[in-house]
Amino acid sequence: MSTDFITQRRDFSDKGLDIKHFDDPIMEVKRWYNIAKEHKLKDHDAMVLSTMNNKSFPDSRVVLVRQFTKDGFIFFTNYKSNKGAQIDNNNKVSLNFYWRDIDRQIKVLGFAEKVSDVFSAAYFASRPRASQIGAWASMQSEELKTNEALLNRVKEFEIKFKGQDVPKPDHWGGYLVKPIEIEFWKGQPNRLHHRLLFFKNSNENWENKRLNP
Secondary structure, three states: OOOHHHHHHOOOOHHHOOHHOOOHHHHHHHHHHHHHOOOOOOOOOOEEEEEEEEEEEEEEEEEEOOEEEEEEEEEEEEEEHHHHHHHHOEEEEEEEEEEEEHEEEEEEEEEEOOOOHHHHHHHHHHHOOHHHHHHHOOOOOOOOOHHHOOOHHHHHHHHOOOOOOOOOOOOOEEEEEEEHHHHHEEEEEOOOOOEEEEOOOOOOOEEEEOOOO
């Protein structure tokens, strides 16, 4: 681990969470993501996605953020999966990014909506071929009797698409999470952590406030 990395991790100055440095909270999330990426942190692109299941329990899993836009954060999945069905029923979701080695965490509340099929197809085309085949073969979240059954489906689609590009399945695509709240957390000694909360007002403009740790 480089000296610069250790210094950054132990930078407990307040400047790191000074509100005047946050011109756009969505882009600030991207900036923190880039810090984690530049330091080659494992799973720097991982985020916990929480949805509500049909028993009114929160349901969480780790997904990968794939793109940042001016409107929010994009991830891709099987629309027929549990999370896809839950978002169809209730599109209020939460995200959580946590980079332990740089003592930073971000919590997001927002609404998930599907991106365009054209947008999803463009991203699907950039995926490794094995991942493309897997998107066809896996009936995500449904009961799997044996692992052999899944491997057989993989072989079937490898044969079906042999010698051609693998098209995007209709049941696969992206979601854009449009945030209404973003909380930034930066670890401090003695658990006196810095917390800044940004939230959308009735005019869809960002306001902010500092929170006690």
